[in-house]
Amino acid sequence: MNKPQDRPPYGAALAQSGVLERLAAFDPHIAGTPPLGLDLPSSDIDILCHAPNPSQFDDGVWRALADCPGFAIWQWRDEDRPVVARFHCAGWVFELFGQALPVIEQAGWRHFQIERRLLALGGAAFRDAVLALRRAGAKTEPAVAELFGLAGEPYATLLTLEPLDDAALGQRIRHAIR
Incomplete structure (x- = not known):
């Protein structure tokens, strides 16, 4: 596998993998950090899928991707038992997440949408603040929660920002990056 700094942009790796078509x-x-411009050399490409039937999703992923380097697949034991798979292509790690919920209702997609809104509203200063925390070892959701001073589990508390309008989010961003 290529060293991360030698890998192509995520869009090229995505096209080479054919995973969206498959x-x-x-x-x-x-979803995840590459389309947000928050990726680091260790970042992967996250793909969220609607998998109302986990067995059918598992079978489909096996048929489509089992020949890819680093392929692994497993199913969570809790909640609605989502299926997760991982493989390598073009110097990137791809991670698939298949859950019974439609993608737009999944927490990972909702996080991605909130983060996209925050980055659009906060501009370069907010992006730089999030990237600084990411470079120091934080995942994206905990980094945003830290910037906003959100108490509790960061993946859950990030969702508390979802109903806020742009004016309220903008005010919180300005306070966070002072």
Whole structure:
């Protein structure tokens, strides 16, 4: 596998993998740090899928991707038992997450949408603040929670920002990056 700094942009790796076409039946959506411009050399490409039938998703992923380097697949034991798979392509790690919920209702997609809004509203200063925390070892959601002073579990508390309008988010961003 290529060293992370030698890998192509995530869009090129995505195209090379063909994963969106291979898994089209599961409504795949790209999420995570690369499309947000917050990726680090250790970042992966996250793909969220609608998998109302975990066994069917598992079978579809096996048929489509089992020949890829680093392929692994497993199923969570808790909640609605989502299926997770991982493989390598073009110097990137891809991680698939298949859950019974439609993608737009999944927590990972909701986090991604909130983060996209925050970055659009906060501009370069907010992006730089999040990246500084990420470079220091934080994941994206904990970094945002830290900047906003959100108490509690960061993945859950990030969702408390979801209903806020742009004016309220902008005010919180300005306070966070002072």
